[in-house]
Amino acid sequence: xxxxxxxxxxxxxxxxxxxxxxxxxxxxxxxxxxxxxxxxxxxxxxxxxxxxxxxxxxxxxxxxxxxxxxxxxxxxxxxxxxxxxxxxxxxxxxxxxxxxxxxxxxxxxxxxxxxxxxxxxxxxxxxxxxxxxxxxxxxxxxxxxxx
Amino acid sequence: xxxxxxxxxxxxxxxxxxxxxxxxxxxxxxxxxxxxxxxxxxxxxxxxxxxxxxxxxxxxxxxxxxxxxxxxxxxxxxxxxxxxxxxxxxxxxxxxxxxxxxxxxxxxxxxxxxxxxxxxxxxxxxxxxxxxxxxxxxxxxxxxxxxxxxxxxxxxxxxxxxxxxxxxxxxxxxxxxxxxxxxxxxxxxxxxxxxxxxxxxxxxxxxxxxxxxxxxxxxxxxxxxxxxxxxxxxxxxxxxxxxxxxxxxxxxxxxxxxxxxxxxxxxxxxxxxxxxxxxxxxxxxxxxxxxxxxxxxxxxxxxxxxxxxxxxxxxxxxxxxxxxxxxxxxxxxxxxxxxxxxxxxxxxxxxxxxxxxxxxxxxx
Numbered sequence: 001x002x003x004x005x006x007x008x009x010x011x012x013x014x015x016x017x018x019x020x021x022x023x024x025x026x027x028x029x030x031x032x033x034x035x036x037x038x039x040x041x042x043x044x045x046x047x048x049x050x051x052x053x054x055x056x057x058x059x060x061x062x063x064x065x066x067x068x069x070x071x072x073x074x075x076x077x078x079x080x081x082x083x084x085x086x087x088x089x090x091x092x093x094x095x096x097x098x099x100x101x102x103x104x105x106x107x108x109x110x111x112x113x114x115x116x117x118x119x120x121x122x123x124x125x126x127x128x129x130x131x132x133x134x135x136x137x138x139x140x141x142x143x144x145x146x147x
Numbered sequence: 148x149x150x151x152x153x154x155x156x157x158x159x160x161x162x163x164x165x166x167x168x169x170x171x172x173x174x175x176x177x178x179x180x181x182x183x184x185x186x187x188x189x190x191x192x193x194x195x196x197x198x199x200x201x202x203x204x205x206x207x208x209x210x211x212x213x214x215x216x217x218x219x220x221x222x223x224x225x226x227x228x229x230x231x232x233x234x235x236x237x238x239x240x241x242x243x244x245x246x247x248x249x250x251x252x253x254x255x256x257x258x259x260x261x262x263x264x265x266x267x268x269x270x271x272x273x274x275x276x277x278x279x280x281x282x283x284x285x286x287x288x289x290x291x292x293x294x295x296x297x298x299x300x301x302x303x304x305x306x307x308x309x310x311x312x313x314x315x316x317x318x319x320x321x322x323x324x325x326x327x328x329x330x331x332x333x334x335x336x337x338x339x340x341x342x343x344x345x346x347x348x349x350x351x352x353x354x355x356x357x358x359x360x361x362x363x364x365x366x367x368x369x370x371x372x373x374x375x376x377x378x379x380x381x382x383x384x385x386x387x388x389x390x391x392x393x394x395x396x397x398x399x400x401x402x403x404x405x406x407x408x409x410x411x412x413x414x415x416x417x418x419x420x421x422x423x424x425x426x427x428x429x430x431x432x433x434x435x436x437x438x439x440x441x442x443x444x445x446x447x448x449x450x451x452x453x454x455x456x457x458x459x460x461x462x463x464x465x466x467x468x469x470x471x472x473x474x475x476x477x478x479x480x481x482x483x484x485x486x487x488x489x490x491x492x493x494x495x496x497x498x499x500x501x502x503x504x505x506x507x508x509x510x511x
Contacts, residue, residue: 012392045232049240050423056316058323059338062200084394129295135265
């Protein structure tokens with residue numbers, strides 16, 4: 001997606017991050033800061049749309065599970081999360097990162113959580129792309145012995 | 148006559164306890180984990196997600212475990228769970244042109260830009276049982292790799308479109324109808340049909356699609372493009388005033404190129420069928436595209452040949468396997484009172500018949 005807004009970019013990254021990966025990185029960051037819930041983690045569904053013929057009218061394909069929450073740090077910053085799946089802890093971690101990225105701790109959060117997550121996810125995407133690339137067909141034309 | 152309507156609780160409890168034991172099978176054999184089902188029976192998981200109409204591989208794997216591998220029962224469990232979820236909203240339409248393709252093939256253009264990428268396919272296998280898989284030791288099969296390609300892979304249909312050789316899909320931002328929210332009304336429209344077919348029974352949709360190939364509704368189809376891969380799902384977050392990606396999912400997309408005669412107002416051009424389905428589900432996606440095309444006969448000014456695949460009432464009312472199995476299986480549940488009345492009636496009719504034609508009955 002177009003990531004003009006850095007907050008869009010990190011929220012998108014967090015939503016797609018593997019739950020255990022995000023959890024590990026948050027544990028390494030240290031104790032959670034104090035916060036209060038604005039919206040407790042809540043499980044729900046989002047209807048996913050497609051387009052007829054990929055470019056035409058919208059239609060509904062089916063739903064996906066998501067978990068969302070919102071919280072406020074003691075210092076006032078508000079963090080939101082809407083993440084894929086049904087993990088409330090993933091939503092909490094994502095909202096904490098979102099809030100902390102608006103504080104002076106942003107740089108260290110980026111270095112300890114966001115950048116490594118991005119690298120990991122790019123590595124696994126590339127690993128799949130590499131296997132796909134190996135299955136690309138190279139056609140060759142048989143010499144048919146005609147003049 | 149009053150027929151007992153209570154009772155059977157103990158029998159039911161005991162039946163369910165036995166079901167649980169049978170589900171587990173021989174306890175000397177290791178129990179299946181959800182992760183094992185998700186990772187090693189992933190195409191079953193994909194089917195349950197597609198027809199359960201909920202993208203969540205772990206839940207689909209759990210449903211398969213709980214249903215002892217009865218996929219329609221698993222789909223039923225997912226559908227039931229889905230109804231408990233509050234709806235947070237709708238995503239932006241997924242951009243399949245940005246798909247990270249595991250597979251991308253075209254049956255119409257050998258040298259399609261972006262190439263023919265086979266991906267992890269059963270095609271070209273010999274369909275011989277592989278007894279190596281039955282051996283206890285698990286041979287680590289490593290896939291070959293090549294330099295990963297990052298450039299976008301354009302849709303093949305766009306090349307036909309620029310020449311005007313294929314009917315254009317006109318973008319439309321209308322909110323699509325949602326059959327999970329409002330009962331289906333007929334005549335429907337393409338958006339509703341595509342939703343209904345995407346969650347329709349694979350076997351039923353396959354059968355309908357096959358019927359079009361055998362001549363019931365003529366629309367000879369080529370697979371213009373089939374692609375499978377991951378796409379991000381974007382949604383507007385009202386509290387924030389911008390859209391974010393809320394996740395990523397694997398989809399299978401099939402676009403068919405079909406014959407078209409042209410009309411008084413339009414020069415001859417190809418027409419399209421379209422299928423977009425959760426997960427790696429290419430048989431289903433191709434089937435959806437064929438049936439989608441057959442159901443477009445009216446919009447494309449074709450005649451109704453009376454084929455089942457052209458009859459949206461027939462297709463849409465019967466493609467949902469949960470509706471179908473619900474109605475079908477309910478007839479095995481107690482109908483003692485209904486049957487009692489039928490029994491009384493048939494006895495009465497026989498009595499009357501015997502009084503009216505006493506000789507005939509004696510002759511028999």
